[in-house]
Amino acid sequence: MSRRPGLSPALGFGLLAAAGVAVPVLTRDSYYLDVATTLLMNLVLTLSLRLEMSTGQLNMAHISFMGVGAYASALLVTRAGWSFWGSLAVAPLVAALVAVPVGRIALRVSGPYYFLITFAFLEVLRLFFNNFFVDYLGGPSGLVEIPRPHPLPLSGGAIGFAGKLPQYWLMYALFLLAAAVLIRLEYSRFGLVASAIRQRDLLAETLGVDIIRYKLGVFVLGSFFAGLVGVFFAHSHQVLHSSDFGLEPMVLLVVFTVIGGAQSVWGPVVGTLVLAVTSELLRELHHYEILVYGAVLMVVMLVCPEGLVSLPGRIAHALTRRRDAKAAAVGARVAP
Amino acid sequence: MLLELRDVSKRFGGLHAVTGLSMTVAPRTIHGLIGPNGAGKSTVFNLLTGVLPLSSGEIVFKGARVSGLRPSEICRRGIARTFQATTLFRESTVLDNVLLALQLHAATAFVSTLLGTAAYRDRERSARARARALLASLRLLDLADERAGNLPHRDQKALCLAMVLATAAELVILDEPLAGLTAQESTDTMAVLRTLRAEGKTILLVEHDMRAVMGLCDVITVLDHGVLIAEGTPRDIQANPVVIEAYLGAEESRA
Secondary structure (H helix, E strand, O other): OOOOOOOOHHHHHHHHHHHHHHHHHHOOOHHHHHHHHHHHHHHHHHHHHHHHHOOOOOOOOHHHHHHHHHHHHHHHHHOOOOOHHHHHHHHHHHHHHHHHHHHHHHOOOOOHHHHHHHHHHHHHHHHHHHHOOHHHHOHHHOEOOOOOOOOEEEOOEEEOOOOHHHHHHHHHHHHHHHHHHHHHHHOOHHHHHHHHHHHOHHHHHHOOOOHHHHHHHHHHHHHHHHHHHHHHHHHHHOOEOHHHHOHHHHHHHHHHHHHHOOOOOOHHHHHHHHHHHHHHHOHHHHHHHHHHHHHHHHHHHHHOOOOHHHHHHHHHHHHHHHHHHHHHHHHHHHOO | OOEEEEEEEEEEOOEEEEEEEEEEEOOOOEEEEEOOOOOOHHHHHHHHOOOOOOOEEEEEEOOEEOOOOOHHHHHHHOEEEOOOOOOOOOOOEHHHHHHHHHHHOOOOOHHHHHHOOHHHHHHHHHHHHHHHHHHHHOOOHHHOOOEHHHOOHHHHHHHHHHHHHHOOOOEEEEEOOOOOOOHHHHHHHHHHHHHHHHOOOEEEEEOOOHHHHHHHOOEEEEEEOOEEEEEEOHHHHHHOHHHHHHHHHHHHHHO
């Protein structure tokens, strides 16, 4: 594709990968490792949510597919006796499979109707986790005693995943996989087509894109990555509640993504990082966290509606304009 | 015949936008579709490209039925269009607009894209070369890295044409290709359209500039109130009393 301004994909990915390695070098404190692990989970969730938003649709049920992956993996491991590693490969596919009929129904409409349908699905699935198959899904008291990831057998030993550090590395590996795929797609023709659909879906369609099929593909892929995070979440938290996959965490994902900027693949990265740091700095104010997010969201929407990631470009633009204005003023003075 | 409409009708509730329209478009011709405002010209274009479903009748392109297909499939079969209002991907660059049109209909191989295989890179490189050649032929190459939304009207029109050509469609449908252009720009565009015909394209167009239509078209179909009232060469049409009546009548009622 033609060159776009901003971070080159390889450099951006390299920075993220390096930052991920730096965390355990800088600290072994289990609290901070926990924070960093959660951050990586959120990054995969917001990056995949943004993939879906790049065609112009906000899927409010994104986190439900994390739930599908999480519950599916918990059941495969505790009930069917699967190894965590088998489940890690299969449970995200279950989430993707569930996404096919849901997407087929939801994508018949667009705009606010799509938002409402996916929102309804979010609630339906949350209630399903909460009230149905209580013996299997744990009901309102949650699904408990989910085992940690099993040791990974290697030639001459095995890597255990009981501690925070190996769990961090596992999530880091999953994050690298997801980020590589999602960044790569953004800078390929897929990203270009997504932006075409977002800008003018009718024109894209008359130029030959099967937009329903394309949107469905994006929906299923996004759900796959949400399911992948779900598997990790289930086995690192070891407890699942239906509320983990409800409106509040979903709204947070949207806030992270929108504050960073949904137009760019780097937007969710910036938004998730900035808000993770903010929330750490304001740890004392824990109960007001959501208020702070709300305030930040309002300020960002007023100051730069395309998200924080658009800020450097806007500043540069403003500076050039000022310089041009100055030059024009000088020119006017010189002119007879 | 390249394109054939068989007894095509379109109703919007009680409004009969197009009624029992049968017409054919011969390959390698410039075919004009004219008529007073509200005659149903744009509706016909929307039916041809699958943007609107037919109420009855059928449309056959290269011997195969295309009515009922999705717009994307119709494009892949070889019918592409511009819109009355200049419709572009305004936030994307001029080059990206053409690349999109070049690639949108191409099969998108997910895995080779992801891995950036040699085949993928070759395809990208040849697409860029074709896009640049197309832009050069329409004198847009200097603007390749501009945002499409920033172009002057004339260049936006030319870009719309470049995009339609990029799809490699055999039948190019143009909705008012000359609207808003100066006399010189119109003349240039008409020259481009004649070149396209010489290169083997078939063009179906709606245009209000009667002098241009008469000078450009091989065959003209006249619609009034959704019904075909005349068809023939420009000379036939200009002499046809029914056509004159329709236009003069329209003038009177407008006055």
